[in-house]
Amino acid sequence: MNTIKTFIPSDSVASFKKFANKTKKNVEGFSYTIGEPYMKVFYHPVINENGVRGYVTKAFHEICDLTINMPEENNWKLVCTFKDGSFTPVDSSKELVFKIPAHGHDYDKCDVCGHWCKNSYVIENIVTGDELQVGCECVKKFGIKSFDYLSKFTSELHKLYDYSRSYSTDRDGDELKMWGGNPNAIYKNAFKKADLIMSAKAVYNKCPIYKKAYRQGNTHYPSPTLVDIEATLCGENFGSNSEYVGKVCAYALSKPVDGEFAEKTHRLASDYYAYLDESVYAFFMVKNYEDSLKVNTKLEAGTAVKVDGKVIQTRTEESFYGVMTINTILTDNGTECERVGVIPTTEIDGVKRTSFYSSIKGMYRGRVCLERATKNPKKGVVYTAL
Incomplete structure (x- = not known):
């Protein structure tokens, strides 16, 4: 079994299931699992007003972890497909290096019959390690029936999720990966967690009470506290104190995960990057830490x-x-x-x-x-x- 671990945009899950389930019906042993959606930071290419990609910024995208199990047949596994001028690797999470350097897009003959072929599969024997690039007809001589379905599956996956900026092009050791999904997707700017927490601290210093969202007449107004945090963060009107941030995060992580709110504060305390939707968690992380430093007077109902x-x-x-x-x-x-x-x-x-x-x-x-x-x-x- 060839197991591939990757991820897809959460808004592509429904489309993915449609063609993945077709493959599952026709290929014995094929399976997949999709995780719960979560936010992850990537380098995101910015398209300027002329439609030209100019520079990259750090941005959050909602993704789902995806695990795909590709079965082998007769000890052979599919490595990639060259079809109608396109190159489709089975696993786009890492760089594909052919064992035989001549293999690839410009290799125009079948290793089995020696004839010229327009479309071909690169397959690898999981026992001997042999690598062959064979035509679509000759692959049938191996008694392999599923490779055509698996090839269509990977091709559809690449159409769904633009791998032109594939993760396989990332340099080893890069902190972030390049976003390979829909270039027009709505995304959220990524900020350093420490900067968000210090922005929350600056707002807390002005008013230690969280101001909730409210309604006035038929108009709904957002939380003034969160508005102030956003203005402070984007205006860079906050100080830098890594020791204080460390104490706030350590205190948050010391508390039990007894609900969704606590779970999200734990995630924020553990991550390096944050986004504006997490401002409320940053504020209460600061507030809870500051409250822990105070001498509490016991107050009871009826006092x-x-x-x-x-x-x-x-x-x-x-x-x-x-x-x-x-x-x-x-x-x-x-x-x-x-x-x-x-x-x-x-x-x-x-x-x-x-x-x-x-x-x-x-x-x-x-x-x-x-x-x-x-x-x-x-x-x-x-x-x-x-």
């Missing part, structure tokens, strides 16, 4: 509290009872609070502040959720300053 601080965000959400207003507050002591409903506010030098008395309703993801807000304290109640 009476005095709240003094900045109103970071006011947003609305649909609920079972209608539209509700949610206020996110950062107290002067650095505690993150959330209060659903009206709160008293004042504005000083353009900064919106609040001051009220309440009690703790509960804790949710490190955030203190508050009960009803009152301007005055209740008699006989001892309040804790948040």
